[in-house]
Amino acid sequence: MKEALLRGLPSVDEVLRSEGLREAVKANSTALVTEAVRSALEGLRAGILSGSIKEIPRDLAPVVEEKLKEMLASSIVRVVNATGTILHTNIGRAVLSKEAIEAAVRASGNINLEFDLGRGERGERDSLVEPLVKKLTGAEAACVVNNNAAAVLLALNTLAEGREVIISRGELIEIGGSFRLPEIIKKSGCVLREVGTTNRTHLKDFTSAVTQQTALFLKAHTSNYLVVGFTAEVGLKELVEAGRNAGIPVVEDLGSGSLVDLSAWGLPKEPLVRESLEAGADIVTFSGDKLLGGPQAGIIAGKKELVERIKKNPLKRAMRADKLTLAALEATLRLYLNKERLADRLPTLGHMARPLVEIEKTAVEAARLLRTKLGGKYVIEIEDGESVVGGGSLPGHNLPTKVISITHPETGPDRISRLFMSSRPPILGRVKKEKFLLDMRTVETPQDVVPE
Ligand SMILES: *Cc1c(COP(=O)(O)O)cnc(C)c1O
Numbered sequence: 001m002k003e004a005l006l007r008g009l010p011s012v013d014e015v016l017r018s019e020g021l022r023e024a025v026k027a028n029s030t031a032l033v034t035e036a037v038r039s040a041l042e043g044l045r046a047g048i049l050s051g052s053i054k055e056i057p058r059d060l061a062p063v064v065e066e067k068l069k070e071m072l073a074s075s076i077v078r079v080v081n082a083t084g085t086i087l088h089t090n091i092g093r094a095v096l097s098k099e100a101i102e103a104a105v106r107a108s109g110n111i112n113l114e115f116d117l118g119r120g121e122r123g124e125r126d127s128l129v130e131p132l133v134k135k136l137t138g139a140e141a142a143c144v145v146n147n148n149a150a151a152v153l154l155a156l157n158t159l160a161e162g163r164e165v166i167i168s169r170g171e172l173i174e175i176g177g178s179f180r181l182p183e184i185i186k187k188s189g190c191v192l193r194e195v196g197t198t199n200r201t202h203l204k205d206f207t208s209a210v211t212q213q214t215a216l217f218l219k220a221h222t223s224n225y226l227v228v229g230f231t232a233e234v235g236l237k238e239l240v241e242a243g244r245n246a247g248i249p250v251v252e253d254l255g256s257g258s259l260v261d262l263s264a265w266g267l268p269k270e271p272l273v274r275e276s277l278e279a280g281a282d283i284v285t286f287s288g289d290k291l292l293g294g295p296q297a298g299i300i301a302g303k304k305e306l307v308e309r310i311k312k313n314p315l316k317r318a319m320r321a322d323k324l325t326l327a328a329l330e331a332t333l334r335l336y337l338n339k340e341r342l343a344d345r346l347p348t349l350g351h352m353a354r355p356l357v358e359i360e361k362t363a364v365e366a367a368r369l370l371r372t373k374l375g376g377k378y379v380i381e382i383e384d385g386e387s388v389v390g391g392g393s394l395p396g397h398n399l400p401t402k403v404i405s406i407t408h409p410e411t412g413p414d415r416i417s418r419l420f421m422s423s424r425p426p427i428l429g430r431v432k433k434e435k436f437l438l439d440m441r442t443v444e445t446p447q448d449v450v451p452e
Pocket residue numbers: 147148149150173175179220221222223224253254255256286287288297298391392
């Protein structure tokens with residue numbers, strides 16, 4: 001039976017010549033259609049052998065066309081973020097503002113990337129965003145690389161290659177997705193000199209570790225955890241003062257780094273880039289796609305003399321940001337000039353500051369739509385929940401939210417989760433205490449969480 005079916009499969013050529021594929025052959029390269037035909041035939045063969053196919057379809061064109069569609073479809077798809085994490089690294093962190101999106105689209109053609117239109121000669125790509133970073137942070141100079149990991153690596157390599165970097169043991173951080181400070185220090189060609197203990201480090205730990213080999217003091221923001229209890233940390237100001245006395249610059253990896261005081265929106269304050277610079281940090285590095293709410297980027301801001309050296313490092317060329325990023329970053333930074341309107345325009349801040357009543361309104365409508373759509377034995381309820389900012393920001397601080405909980409007497413939460421994930425666009429929630437939850441904080445259109 002199976003052998004007969006296998007023998008009955010047409011050849012690749014036969015399928016290619018079939019009437020039903022005429023349009024597909026005309027519109028695509030022969031190699032591509034041939035590959036789709038092969039893949040379709042392989043699928044049929046596997047189906048016959050496993051017993052799931054008991055009859056060869058008369059017309060194979062639709063099967064081939066389906067394969068073609070799969071091959072040509074983008075593997076990058078929009079997903080609906082109902083996870084409750086505003087800055088979720090696995091789904092692309094910050095949602096860009098309308099202004100940033102438009103700027104990136106505009107930049108996809110030719111732009112004045114490294115061209116000084118005033119003088120009609122070659123310009124500097126960093127000069128597109130540098131004035132804004134200076135204005136918003138008070139820095140003397142700034143440049144942009146691909147992400148904050150690159151910013152830290154480049155700053156350390158420029159300022160301390162072959163020499164020692166002193167850092168507190170309590171700040172040897174790991175950020176999800178393989179950023180481990182000790183490894184970055186090593187890869188930047190510097191020697192890690194850790195001082196103090198995990199919970200307590202004092203100024204004298206730094207000063208007594210200084211030798212001829214010391215190149216800089218490094219401070220890292222413990223952005224994804226809190227050290228509580230019997231603790232002691234050397235403040236930036238003290239460290240800067242000790243650095244000044246010993247002639248040693250201080251670099252601070254701020255991680256998220258905020259440009260505005262979040263307490264204006266009733267949120268806990270994250271360290272401001274401006275404050276670090278005012279406290280005397282020589283260089284501060286931070287991410288573009290965390291609290292800043294822009295594209296993936298790493299910003300290096302600080303003393304002119306040091307930033308100029310960083311810009312001249314040949315590694316900078318390997319880490320430079322591209323024009324789409326710079327355009328989106330510039331547009332994002334520009335929104336900060338209008339602080340009063342920031343929460344309306346910057347989705348990251350908008351999501352953090354979103355009033356509970358509004359989240360609830362979305363939840364009520366979404367729950368109604370979900371009940372109609374899923375029906376049956378699904379139990380759909382609105383509950384109080386907690387969202388997090390994520391992306392190494394505001395650790396330990398949760399934002400009260402409204403979630404839709406979906407349960408079913410016979411279907412477990414993981415299966416419900418997979419069901420939502422297989423919708424187009426995929427809907428991502430989270431599973432907690434045997435319930436599948438959709439956090440409405442980051443969902444603006446109720447229809448978005450209704451699977452197709
Ligand atoms: C997030 C973070 C990084 C890594 O930044 P990316 O932009 O993800 O490369 C480095 N240091 C700290 C303290 C961070 O919070």
